[in-house]
Amino acid sequence: MKTGELSGLASHIPWLTTEHGGSRIVLSSRVRLSRNLAGYPFRPTPEADAYSAALAMVSAKVRRVLREREITPRVLKSGGMEGTLRRFLSDRGFAGSRAPQEILFDEQEHVAFLIGGTDHLRITATRPGHLLTRAYEDARRWDSALEGSLPFAVAMDFGYLATRIAEAGTAMRASLLLHLPALSEYDQVATLSETAPRAGVRLVGVGNPHAALFLVQNEQSIGMDEKTILSKLEESTDSLISYEREARADWLSSGDQSLVHRVEHALASLRRTDPKDEDEAMRLINDVRVGVLCGLAKGVSLETLNVLFFLAQESHIYVECNGETEGENDIKMARGSLLAKVLK
Amino acid sequence: MTVQVYQTRGAEYHELWLCGHCADAIGVDASNAEPAPTAGELLSGLVHRPLRSCPECGTTFRQIRRTGMVGCAECYRAFRARIIPLIRSATGRVSHTGRLPERLESFKRIFVDREHYRQELDEAIETEDYERAALLRDKINQISGTDGENG
Numbered sequence: 001m002k003t004g005e006l007s008g009l010a011s012h013i014p015w016l017t018t019e020h021g022g023s024r025i026v027l028s029s030r031v032r033l034s035r036n037l038a039g040y041p042f043r044p045t046p047e048a049d050a051y052s053a054a055l056a057m058v059s060a061k062v063r064r065v066l067r068e069r070e071i072t073p074r075v076l077k078s079g080g081m082e083g084t085l086r087r088f089l090s091d092r093g094f095a096g097s098r099a100p101q102e103i104l105f106d107e108q109e110h111v112a113f114l115i116g117g118t119d120h121l122r123i124t125a126t127r128p129g130h131l132l133t134r135a136y137e138d139a140r141r142w143d144s145a146l147e148g149s150l151p152f153a154v155a156m157d158f159g160y161l162a163t164r165i166a167e168a169g170t171a172m173r174a175s176l177l178l179h180l181p182a183l184s185e186y187d188q189v190a191t192l193s194e195t196a197p198r199a200g201v202r203l204v205g206v207g208n209p210h211a212a213l214f215l216v217q218n219e220q221s222i223g224m225d226e227k228t229i230l231s232k233l234e235e236s237t238d239s240l241i242s243y244e245r246e247a248r249a250d251w252l253s254s255g256d257q258s259l260v261h262r263v264e265h266a267l268a269s270l271r272r273t274d275p276k277d278e279d280e281a282m283r284l285i286n287d288v289r290v291g292v293l294c295g296l297a298k299g300v301s302l303e304t305l306n307v308l309f310f311l312a313q314e315s316h317i318y319v320e321c322n323g324e325t326e327g328e329n330d331i332k333m334a335r336g337s338l339l340a341k342v343l344k
Numbered sequence: 345m346t347v348q349v350y351q352t353r354g355a356e357y358h359e360l361w362l363c364g365h366c367a368d369a370i371g372v373d374a375s376n377a378e379p380a381p382t383a384g385e386l387l388s389g390l391v392h393r394p395l396r397s398c399p400e401c402g403t404t405f406r407q408i409r410r411t412g413m414v415g416c417a418e419c420y421r422a423f424r425a426r427i428i429p430l431i432r433s434a435t436g437r438v439s440h441t442g443r444l445p446e447r448l449e450s451f452k453r454i455f456v457d458r459e460h461y462r463q464e465l466d467e468a469i470e471t472e473d474y475e476r477a478a479l480l481r482d483k484i485n486q487i488s489g490t491d492g493e494n495g
Contacts, residue, residue, distance in 0.1 A: 153417035159440030170442035223437020
């Protein structure tokens with residue numbers, strides 16, 4: 001895959017809009033269903049024919065159901081993909097530890113079909129804001145549309161047979177992307193991450209740690225039905241939202257003038273075109289977002305800042321520049337210019 | 345002497361390796377164990393031995409344990425007894441209760457759920473929990489009724 005194939009993708013992230021349920025704490029909701037075909041190897045084998053046949057069948061059926069719904073998918077082939085591009089797809093939530101061979105998704109990136117990564121097929125549905133049930137309904141609708149023509153591997157006791165045995169059962173990974181700057185400021189996230197498994201969920205940092213972005217996701221995929229998994233996740237998310245709100249209220253009521261200065265400094269720095277490394281950029285975007293949430297920064301939308309968390313990452317800058325960057329300094333300069341342009 | 349003890353209860357599976365002394369200590373009578381197979385039995389393939397690798401894709405159980413990943417659907421069947429404890433250690437539960445493809449939903453409702461409720465009904469009657477027994481009987485009738493409508 002070449003950088004040019006990603007053109008247009010790097011400059012906007014439709015599932016981070018604040019319309020339709022966009023929230024001040026929950027940036028997006030995502031549900032992923034892993035599926036494999038019965039009678040075919042789940043992973044490449046020395047005799048790759050059967051594995052390739054499985055992927056070809058999945059690809060053909062996915063294209064057909066998209067065509068039936070008059071959706072012309074954007075298609076990315078990840079063959080020969082280099083490190084930064086692989087990271088771009090991973091940062092975007094399109095790839096896990098094993099990059100898929102092919103990705104098909106709709107214009108709004110509400111649904112993505114990842115073919116040939118860890119599993120034969122991963123259906124990923126994403127919605128902006130706190131819309132987990134909607135994301136699940138989307139994923140389930142596509143799953144139902146495909147199950148009639150694809151022999152998904154299933155057993156009564158193990159449920160859907162995922163490649164990773166810990167993901168068998170519903171083979172569902174549901175997650176919400178949260179911005180938790182106040183809990184991060186008060187060093188509370190580590191404690192919450194340790195206690196989260198008791199509620200059957202996992203809280204993990206995502207992307208650059210200075211962005212204070214976290215994923216809360218289900219820990220178990222077997223032994224509970226989909227609705228119970230989603231409801232436990234919603235319950236934990238509600239608790240996290242309430243902890244974050246309390247921490248923000250404390251932060252603001254402390255009358256700490258340094259917060260006001262931090263926000264002013266961050267906005268001014270971001271509007272200057274000087275080169276910035278990723279850590280610095282994420283810290284500044286985080287500070288400005290806190291400022292907007294606390295009413296300390298005007299004239300910047302939450303949507304813009306949500307998107308900048310992604311666009312200021314090295315992988316996105318690289319793609320935005322069509323791969324025409326030569327080294328770290330070029331990336332820093334491009335990042336500084338991009339941030340200044342967007343926040344002008 | 346080493347004694348291998350398997351215990352299966354419902355979906356639960358336990359496997360223990362004990363030395364002769366420990367086996368005696370917990371009351372396992374090794375003399376009741378299956379006799380060692382003869383060379384003739386081994387050669388004729390009459391004796392069931394734990395599979396070393398999946399007959400379909402060749403993945404070994406050691407690979408599954410190391411990577412947490414299977415090679416194909418058949419691995420789940422071939423190594424079922426040994427995969428259950430792995431899933432339990434990772435998730436705490438092993439029995440699927442979520443949705444299934446439409447083609448299997450009615451099969452599950454009629455053959456698996458009804459049988460499950462019947463077992464629970466027997467238990468409820470045995471423990472004289474008649475309120476629960478009535479609820480379970482309603483569920484069984486409901487499934488049977490749906491079955492009849494479909495049939």
